[in-house]
Amino acid sequence: MIRLTLAILALLVSALPADAQFNLNKLKKAADTALDVAETVDDFTFSEAEEVELGLAISNRIRARYGVAQDPEVTRYMSLVGATVAQKSGRPSIPWQWIILDSDVVNAFAAPGGYIHVTRGALAVIGSEAELAGVLAHEAAHVTRKHTLKALQKSTGMELAQNQASFTMGSALFEAVADQAAKAVLAGFGQAEELEADKVGVEIAARVGYRAAGLTNFLGTLNTISPGAASSSALFRSHPETDERVKKLDKTIKKNHLDDGVWLAERYASSMTYDAAQASTGGPSVAGGRGVAGSTDSEATSEEEAAEDEKGDQGKFSLAKLADPFAMGSEEESAEVTGAGAGRAVGEEAGEEEGGVKNTEIVEIRLTPGELAAFQKEGGLN
Template identity: 30%
Template sequence: MQKTVLLALAFSLTVFPPLPHAADDISKIELPDMGDSSGTLITPEEEQQLGSAFFRSLNSQITINQDPEVQQYIQSVGQKLVTVSDLPGYPFHFFVVLENDINAFAGPGGYVGVNSGLILTTEAESELASVMAHEIAHVTQRHLYRAAEAAGRLSIPTAAAMLAAILLGTQSPQLGQAALVAIQAGSIQFQIDFTRENEEEADRVGMHILSESQFDPRSMPTFFERLQQSTRYYGQNIPEFLRTHPVTASRISDSRGRADQYPYKQYPDSLGYQLIRAKLRVLAGADPSETRKYFEARLNQGTSEQRTVSTYGLGLTALAQQKFAEAEHIFQKLVANFPDQTQYCAALARTALEQNQFARALALYENLSSRFPENEAIKFEYITSLLKTGQAEKARQALFSLSANAHKLPVYYQLLAETYGKLHQSAESHRYFAEYYYAMGQTRDAITQIRLAQKSKGLNFYLSSILSERLNFFLEEDKKAREAH
């Protein structure tokens, strides 16, 4: 019974609508009606605060990708879609969850997560874009408003923790139970059941976004259809996600009918999509030997580009297994053949870095940074090489040159903390370690770091004031979090 309730409450704006009983008519599906019921919504600033807190809560419970290349790719695809949406200036943040389950969801403040399992299930870049466009549409069409309104009656930390716990309810019954208690204690009716109209609108708007951003509208029904067909092979052991979020025949039919209204054309995948899928297969793979077999089996299959991607994947697998000579050989050959492909060049530099060949790695990264100055994934790795070679001041300058979007990544604060540590500025180092722990949803550790910073010698008035303000803020956040439990 508890699990059923959790699934009904799940704050997961997934790709598929809930499954009706076999005897029910599909028109009776009760998905969330999230229109503005009273006109009294939380402010945009509060929504952004809730979104940030929600993301921190997720970071504390699930493995969110920190790899700069993966993050740069998913953010670039998301922004390409957002640019042609109804809210091109809305501050969306896209991220990848390193989980093999097939899932995608949107949270408050435009935080959109996509599981690595879903990305690896797609067979075309437009299929991935179709899922992301659908989630963007849920946000731009205000389908989240009623949830935001309900959350607005709670403190930001309480609401964020509750939303994250509900999202993870099917994976962690304990967290899900905590979410139920929070809802009951606050006398909050918190339910996100998209109406069929919401889902149809998200499909329709998402398909328009796909077309305007030069992705294939037909990818949406194609992906739905493949997932529906995959359920046939599970028998009675259908995964929980596919049982509760099936792809119905009517949804496939509706989306295909809309897709057929667009002119047919070819939409080739970007090389970036193929390379990121190879990297995620290594990052999310449980058994490197199985991952190796996967790439080895494809070295002589497909197009020349696909074979090259398999070679790259094999190199990443060798690097993950610390088979440095093999990785070095593979990446040297790739760079020789494709000198302008940043992923191959960065992989070669990363191989040198992981072999503790710091001077060589730095030289490679400096060259890449000069050739591709706008590539922030390269900047992150360049900063690491600077720290390894004792050039902390250069690392600090490079960190402050990163975009505001990079500041949403916990690794940004971790690198800042390490940088100031090497600059022998312990107060600043502890200060940024505090921000790192806070970004990871570990507020008590953040409090410890601030207190350590306050004990540092030579504090000036400005920094002392910042530390006092952050300590009070973290203490209040921790108090509210304790009250929520």
């Protein structure tokens, strides 16, 4: 679209009289330059290997903040649900990782390459396997639709295109991109990305055989654990309001006849060991972590501090502009709401205030095809 607009502008300028052409010569040069920039940005793409490497680097930063629950049994269960969802995600072959963050906050994050993070707090308040599948499918949709990668290309495509040869794992460029991308993932996706992930997520969950309304049920649960959160202007900012999201999801479910499917609440309850009481109380999480539930007024202070930090980085690599790649942060947007996948968390941040050392190692789970097939058959899944 940009290239077409610039090309039309160039043609119009060339058709003008000589004196007008002279007066608009600078405009034409600017149009030509902008066209070159657009072509350069379009030329940059992430390979799948680069996507996975970047996703791991982002996951490293997320895990460093929250820690990882070293719980092989629950991680295996979540991985079985996740692997089931991934099979119908459109990208089943990427190395999906399903990670439980060691935190009581209600939160979930998706990093490129298939790194999906869900907190203990979120698992504690989820009420059925269908709800878990809805949350995981929502997060998986952020990966399959490459929301983070598209934001990177939009925000820093010029720098990345000009320095693509230097974009190797461990390089200064790679680490700068990973730092800023992790901040963006923790801050949350924009309204368009959230709505797309909602729609794609319920469709994926339904294709697997889960009740598509699992995600809408989870969104309703957020209001239960944080009364008034869905209508508070300070919570879930920069995203569509919960009521709007639920209405759109209900419309999608009805339009596409996604009313069937299983809940599997009993299997979920028998597989979970986390206490919802801790997740349902307490204050906001650490600054900058807008996960499943939203943010609070205290975030204003943290944002002022972040702005001061950014001023100090202005002379450095220009990826600092990636801090808001999803065009968030206006006063108008601050009244909007988010649910699964992008909003400040509800609950207490485990270990952050205590200053304890966190275990950040991923709990490696290896699922056999037979194990996955048996799990799906037992649950009546596709």
